[in-house]
Amino acid sequence: xSANEFTxxxxxxxxxxxxxxxxxxxxxxxxxTARIVAxxxxxxxxxxxxxxxxxxxxxxxxxxxASGQMGLITAGLGFDRLLDIRADEADRRAGRAEGTxxxxxxxxxxxxxxxxxxxxxxxxxxPRGEVLVMEGRVLDEQGQPVAGALVDVWHANxxxxxxxxxxxxxxxxxxxxxxxDAQGRYRFRSFLPPGYAIPPGxxxxxxxxxxxxxxxxxxxxxxxxxxxxxxxxxxxxxxPGDTFIDDDFAFATRDGLVLTLEPGxxxxxxxxxxxxxxxxxxxxxFKLQRALDExxxxxxxxxxxxxx
Ligand code: DHB
Ligand code: FE
Numbered sequence: 001x002s003a004n005e006f007t008x009x010x011x012x013x014x015x016x017x018x019x020x021x022x023x024x025x026x027x028x029x030x031x032x033t034a035r036i037v038a039x040x041x042x043x044x045x046x047x048x049x050x051x052x053x054x055x056x057x058x059x060x061x062x063x064x065x066a067s068g069q070m071g072l073i074t075a076g077l078g079f080d081r082l083l084d085i086r087a088d089e090a091d092r093r094a095g096r097a098e099g100t101x102x103x104x105x106x107x108x109x110x111x112x113x114x115x116x117x118x119x120x121x122x123x124x125x126x127p128r129g130e131v132l133v134m135e136g137r138v139l140d141e142q143g144q145p146v147a148g149a150l151v152d153v154w155h156a157n158x159x160x161x162x163x164x165x166x167x168x169x170x171x172x173x174x175x176x177x178x179x180x181d182a183q184g185r186y187r188f189r190s191f192l193p194p195g196y197a198i199p200p201g202x203x204x205x206x207x208x209x210x211x212x213x214x215x216x217x218x219x220x221x222x223x224x225x226x227x228x229x230x231x232x233x234x235x236x237x238x239x240p241g242d243t244f245i246d247d248d249f250a251f252a253t254r255d256g257l258v259l260t261l262e263p264g265x266x267x268x269x270x271x272x273x274x275x276x277x278x279x280x281x282x283x284x285x286f287k288l289q290r291a292l293d294e295x296x297x298x299x300x301x302x303x304x305x306x307x308x
Contacts, residue, residue: 008041008045011041012037012038012041015034015037016030016033016034016037016038018030060203060206060207063203064203064204067202067203067204069107069199069202069203069204070107071106071107071108072107072198072202072204073203073204073207074107075104075106075107075249075250075251075252076198076204076207076208076213076215076249076250078251080104080105080106080250080251080252081104081250081251081252083104084102084103084104087102088101088102091289096289097141097289097290098287098289099141099231099233099286099287099288099289100233100235100256100257100285100286100287100288101235101254101255101256101257102233102234102235103234103235103236103252103253103254103257104234104236104250104251104252105222105224105234105301105302106222106236106250106252108154108162108164108165108222109152109154109222109224109301109302110154110163110164110172110175111301111304112172113152113154113172113175113176113177114172114175114176114177115150115176115177115178115179116176116177116178116179117178117179117181118178118179118180118181118185118186118187119178119186119187119188119189119272119273120176120178120188120189121176121188121189121190121273121274122153122155122174122175122176122188122189122190123173123174123189123190123191124170124173127191128158128191129158129191129192129193130191130192130279130280131189131191131275131277131279131280132189132190132191132192132279132280132281132282133187133188133189133265133270133273133275133279133280133281133282134187134188134190134221134237134259134281134282134283134284135185135186135187135188135281135282135283135284136185136186136187136283136284136285136286137180137183137184137185137186137285137286138151138180138184138186138225138227138285138286138288139184139285139286139287139288140230140287140288140290141287141288141289141290143287144184145180145182145183145184145185146180146184146227146230146288147180147181147182147183147184148179148180148227148228149179149180149184149186149225149226149227149230149288150177150178150179150224150225150226150227150299151177151178151179151180151186151223151225151286152175152176152177152223152224152225152226152299153175153176153177153178153188153221153222153223154174154175154176154221154222155174155190155193155220155221155222156174156193156194156196157169157173157174157193158191158193158194159194160193160194160195160196160197162174163175174190174193176188180227187273188273189270189273189274189275190221192219192239192280193219193220193221193239194219195216195217195218195219195220195242195243195244196216196217196219196220197215197216197217198215198249208249213249214244214247214249215249216243216244216247216248216249217244217248217249217250217252218238218239218242218243218244218245218247218248218253219238219239219242220236220237220238220239220252220253221236221237221239222235222236223235223236223237223286224299224301225286225288226297226298226299227288227297228297229290229291229297230288230289230290230291230297231288231289231290231291231292231296231297232291232296232297232298232299232300233286233288233289234301234302235257235286236252236253236257237257237258237259237282237284238253238257238258238259239258239259239261240258240259240260240261245258259282259284260282260283261280261281261282262280262281262282262283263278263279263280264278264280265278265279265280265281266278267279
């Protein structure tokens with residue numbers, strides 16, 4: 001055969017052959033790309049993927065990228081939870097103390113939400129839905145309160161949509177940052193959020209229909225919690241009783257993160273949050289792991305880390 005006629009194996013070798021001596025380019029990118037391309041070649045071969053199927057897949061990927069929904073697909077196909085499972089396993093191997101379970105960040109975080117000390121309202125203006133106050137403390141591995149921790153919290157609106165991604169909502173609606181007080185306490189008022197569903201008609205929904213999977217998440221509230229010397233905690237808490245509590249399309253629900261609701265809590269002591277009738281309270285303490293280095297304590301969400 002001439003130099004330009006290839007078997008599949010020869011083609012793969014050529015794809016993965018560097019131009020120059022070792023040490024050029026990015027070795028890690030090279031290694032991972034070589035593996036993924038090899039795996040895809042094998043998939044195409046073993047499943048006898050035809051040209052129409054292949055180009056339909058690339059068209060779908062183009063539309064997925066253009067729609068900005070890459071983060072929805074990674075969650076729905078289990079990659080986000082996979083990273084958490086691997087982090088949990090690494091912690092166990094290293095004998096690290098357990099904190100509040102981590103749960104996926106999801107694709108809908110926005111940095112820079114308004115900052116308050118100790119308490120705030122996430123919902124603005126008129127009362128919406130069932131009044132919720134969530135309160136508790138941020139603790140370290142020894143159970144000691146962490147003063148000045150930053151609690152970054154966000155959740156969906158009544159339609160299951162997140163501000164910023166939903167042009168109908170004001171900037172930072174249902175997104176706030178709270179700095180814990182000297183006793184490590186935080187509290188906020190909002191309303192009980194509903195569940196979330198992937199946008200209908202989107203590339204993500206298209207794949208999930210083809211897979212005969214639903215795209216629903218149970219009602220949840222997201223947190224990023226940061227403090228100097230503490231490992232950044234990314235987690236979510238879930239409202240009990242949701243239909244999808246044990247069937248989350250993004251696999252983000254976890255034991256230890258399902259809240260206990262206290263409906264009918266009297267309003268005394270909650271006046272500063274504008275609460276003047278019985279409401280639903282939830283109490284939840286977050287336990288942080290001690291950071292082993294500066295990198296672990298950086299208060300950066302996942303994409304900010306990548307770009308830092
Ligand atoms: C997705 C949506 C969420 O609200 C979330 O927390 C995680 C993932 C998603 O659409 O993939
Ligand atoms: Fe979410």
